[in-house]
Amino acid sequence: MLWSGWGDPAKASELPEPIRALLRDLLGVRAPETRAVGIEEVRLPAVTLPPPVLGELRAAVGADHVRCDDDARVRHTRGKSTPDLMRMRAGDGSEAPDAVVLPGSHADVLEVLRICAAHRVAVVPFGGGTSVVGGLTADRRGFAGVVALDLGRLDRLVSVDAESMTAEMEPGLRAPRAERLLARHGFTLGHFPQSFEYATLGGFAAARSSGQASAGYGRFDDMVVGMTVATPRGTLDLGRAPKSAAGPDLRQVILGSEGAFGVITSLRLRVRRAPAERAYEGWRFESFQAGSAALRRLAQEGPLPTVLRLSDETETMVGLARPGEIGALASGAGCLAIVGYEDTGESGPAGAGEDGAGGTTTGTGGGIASLRERVAAVLSGAGGVCLGPEPGESWARGRYSAPYLRDSLLAAGATVETLETAGFWSGLPRLYDAVRLSLHASLGSPLVMCHVSHVYGTGASLYFTVVTARSGDPVAQWETAKRAVSDAIVAAGGTISHHHGVGRDHREAYAAEIGELGVEILRGIKGRLDPEGILNPGVLIPPL
């Protein structure tokens, strides 16, 4: 993983000339005046962690698994939001942890938490490091130091229960390896977010990740049927059945807690049969409104395909749904939808219908043909025109490419960032307008693109990508725009995040969303599980 950008530097893409022209002529983007620094130039603060504490940590997890070297510290500094990357490229390592600790077991995690609680050391659980909401930057005030708790050594597929179709897996498993391990048993999680190549299972759970195939396989929080959590007060073991009426669902308290309540050390996850057949195709709608209505109909009356996304007019024009072919501008009017089918069982493709939407299955014989036919009938009836497999396959090739594209845009001098929200169907037009208006008011004339990324029976999510010319202080420029657009989302009745999470960046908007008493619930839980407040301080819960 590139320390100051995304993924494998070898996969960085050159921007095609039409995009360069768009940046230059439409947005007024200029090549940056300063070059990005090398990793050795990053300015790191002195390690403040007292040596005896480091000694205790080394005794707990082994000396090799406590690292204070510059390279480890830089690579555990912040996440992958655009402001994070801008700060790193400017050589600002001010938020680096003092040390990186790599526990090898649940017992190790308990012991590290005990030591850190005793010495008031803040602990930032670290999975793939892909947070885009400031989820990996602890508030140092009042602490003797900060350690990044890297869960990379907890990377086993512990067991598979083929009868229950569940697997026990460890939190440090990166998604591709998790898929490879499950594939040996004929299973898949079916969780493919844009961060797939680097993100970990623990991060998916802690931040309520949602993937590109969530229409078919469900969100990650739907997949978690059990978990073990290490806290400074001991161990939580949750999940004895798929569903229960025994009190509040405490799994749902840990899911989305972003390391502020405890460290997930094991997950029992629902698995599906690995698909025997996959197909993706493109559909064109006259307008975002018409396309949204078609998606709503699929979500409410079925059948749901496995993948379903709809770009608005601007995103369609720029071709962002197909990052591999970006720049094939003006590829047609209207809005492009990507529709995908994956066949995971004898009687049909994955179909979650996770909030009780129509659900998905094919006809009697397996395979995807019947489902595809029925989805096509709905989409055609709603005014859609099938573009055949090419746009779908192109989307599939580029499905993890957007973060690489961001690196190229940043290098070209643009500011580019994404944000997302969700709401009920009847409120989506207002939410869409509010976000666009706010971004235009803050940033002059940015390029604002949007797609419906996930659908449910009662609502959907909207995922925005913003590209704008950079001001003299691009971090401050974006942060000002981000505050305004977050306020606009809250005011328009949307949730501040559909799948990125809260972190530090959404903390105040989140507090406004759940209200004072909602924040009190979080404080009440944290006070019991983490009375010293060492777990990811500053994330999720506003300081008092």
Add this chain to the structure above:
Amino acid sequence: MLWSGWGDPAKASELPEPIRALLRDLLGVRAPETRAVGIEEVRLPAVTLPPPVLGELRAAVGADHVRCDDDARVRHTRGKSTPDLMRMRAGDGSEAPDAVVLPGSHADVLEVLRICAAHRVAVVPFGGGTSVVGGLTADRRGFAGVVALDLGRLDRLVSVDAESMTAEMEPGLRAPRAERLLARHGFTLGHFPQSFEYATLGGFAAARSSGQASAGYGRFDDMVVGMTVATPRGTLDLGRAPKSAAGPDLRQVILGSEGAFGVITSLRLRVRRAPAERAYEGWRFESFQAGSAALRRLAQEGPLPTVLRLSDETETMVGLARPGEIGALASGAGCLAIVGYEDTGESGPAGAGEDGAGGTTTGTGGGIASLRERVAAVLSGAGGVCLGPEPGESWARGRYSAPYLRDSLLAAGATVETLETAGFWSGLPRLYDAVRLSLHASLGSPLVMCHVSHVYGTGASLYFTVVTARSGDPVAQWETAKRAVSDAIVAAGGTISHHHGVGRDHREAYAAEIGELGVEILRGIKGRLDPEGILNPGVLIPPL
């Protein structure tokens, strides 16, 4: 609602002779020596609530809406578990509230909670009064009195959002009226638990109800997309989107909280199109094991019908799946499954696949024929024999009759009670055996019947009915057996309740299930929302 039994006394059924013979000859049940008392004979404790507090409550909600008369107090004493009914029939009104308060609005509820918190008066939220787990009996110790907060006046369908397919409904709505109000808009909730005739929407949410058609429509907790909650500390407004990554799902904290955290005053619920067509049928399997395997296959690979339940050999023999025809003993060997199909939309019947199972939809044309055909293919392939519609229609006619049947059995001198659990598929055989062994060990030779009541991709629930001869102290007899079987469920890895809830009766087993830290989470939340601890004290959370 009968104060000492279930429902409309006019619907009480006479026990057929084969059942009387079974009770007499097989179980040794004898006619009770003492007659049940009349309502006017119930012994009530003196009202301890100070008159000034009653005055404040009257000022808050109107004098007509604060009742201290014996009739109101008796009708708000306890719930509908068998020990509850036994105590009521014996004239024991010792757990009656001092007063019944009927708020007319969210603001009324806030004010009542404020008054009660100021004077340390315990508040028991009361919907349909159908709890079977001691959810309506407050712990009086340390309180100036107890009021039952009857939500019956909060009974409006506030609004319908047809585009989002949601409805805002008040908690005091009983299910049949809720369905009638929604039917005017062409919608249904699709929630049909055995308590349907009397239970309320607020109770469904607070106790995580699950209905007979949950395979198709989902559990009630799946239907709740938003809620307003009154607490002693103020108002919680939750749910801005179907799903969110903004922190823990706080709706899931209130769902299942059984009135211990707050009073639900409004619900935003997902609705479905009212079905145009319904059909139910019976299937026979050679054994419970074979039938369970068939259900598992439907849950994991689809397609799921709308209703799916499987009786074990004993329940099949007694005919309990069809209470209207109970006593048609020895109606064939093996195990009876009830399979139902309801058509709620153009592209297919309700299919929730709520934990991401195969999901449900028919073929292209609507109607239930295609789904029925595909389900039949799976069931036949798994060794099932279709018995045609008669057993299904018979089940549908008697679907709310079992509680009436219990009254008749109690009157005949038997002890009859139900209990339920859920687990992952691979653990179900052990759970099934553990419950049966425990009941036999406690009760000699009881009649123990079981059915799989709900299925998920990763597991299922087991619902047990126990009939036994009565000892000299039948309440103590059952409570001893209940403690043992609860311990057995916990030891076998099951959850203590799949849809009845925790109340007081499952409190200790629940604490064992979620562990000390789980209980600490509950205490942390309660401490913030209800610092004086007035809300349903003694329910859900073990006293310190």
